Amino acid sequence: MLKTKLLHPEILSVLATAGHGSRVLIADGNYPFATGSHASARRVYLNLAPGIVSSTDVLHTLLQVIPIEMAAGMLPESGEEPAIFDEFRSLLPKQVALESLGRAEFYEAVRDQNTALVIATGEQRAFANLLLTIGVANPSATG
Numbered sequence: 492m493l494k495t496k497l498l499h500p501e502i503l504s505v506l507a508t509a510g511h512g513s514r515v516l517i518a519d520g521n522y523p524f525a526t527g528s529h530a531s532a533r534r535v536y537l538n539l540a541p542g543i544v545s546s547t548d549v550l551h552t553l554l555q556v557i558p559i560e561m562a563a564g565m566l567p568e569s570g571e572e573p574a575i576f577d578e579f580r581s582l583l584p585k586q587v588a589l590e591s592l593g594r595a596e597f598y599e600a601v602r603d604q605n606t607a608l609v610i611a612t613g614e615q616r617a618f619a620n621l622l623l624t625i626g627v628a629n630p631s632a633t634g
Contacts, residue, residue, distance in 0.1 A: 497556045502608065505533045506557055509607040511627050515557075516601050516609045517549045519619035524611050527598055532606045538613040546614040546621060547578050553623065554582060560626030563590040565597040565618050573618040597622065 497503060509515070516532075518524060520541065524534055537544045553559075562583055564576055572591060580589050592600060600622055601609075612619075 495556060497552050499535065499537075501533065501535050502610065503556075505535075505608045506625075509557075509625055511560070511625060512605055513625045514601070514603065514606040514608075515553065515623045515625065516606060517546050517553070517621045517623070518609055518611050519546055519614040519616065520612065521617065522611070522620055524609060528601050528609045529604050529606045531604065532609050534609045534611065536611045538611045541613055542615050543613045546575065546612050546616075546619040547582060549610055549612055550579065550582050550621060550623075554584070557623075558626035558628050559584060559587050559623050561590065561624035562587055563592050563597065563600060563622045565620045566591045566593055567618050568594065573616065575616050575619045579621055592622075 506515075516528060518527075520538055528534070537549065562579065564573070564579060566572065576589060576591075583589060597620065
């Protein structure tokens with residue numbers, strides 16, 4: 492039995508083989524999982540039921556396992572930030588700014604070959620997609 496908060500074997504496997512600059516998409520229930528990411532990205536479906544598992548639940552767990560260098564969220568066409576962006580900011584490390592990308596720009600970023608993992612959630616809030624870029628692990632911080 493693992494002592495980490497993250498127990499999902501497939502997610503752990505992908506994160507173990509990903510490195511600095513690899514990307515992880517936490518996708519809401521409306522995201523086009525099959526066509527909205529690079530063909531080589533591993534897709535993991537945690538969307539058990541509407542609202543279960545949430546995007547913020549996944550973010551909270553991933554932050555305990557991997558360092559984050561950058562984060563980007565998808566803006567609606569109105570350009571107004573969704574309320575969930577405030578939740579994302581409250582969970583992200585203080586040194587990581589949340590970048591806002593338009594829909595087309597966000598899809599293009601996720602379709603990049605560096606996207607290693609797409610996690611489908613049951614998140615029902617619109618535009619609750621978050622693209623994380625894995626940073627460099629600080630060896631002195633592991634112990």
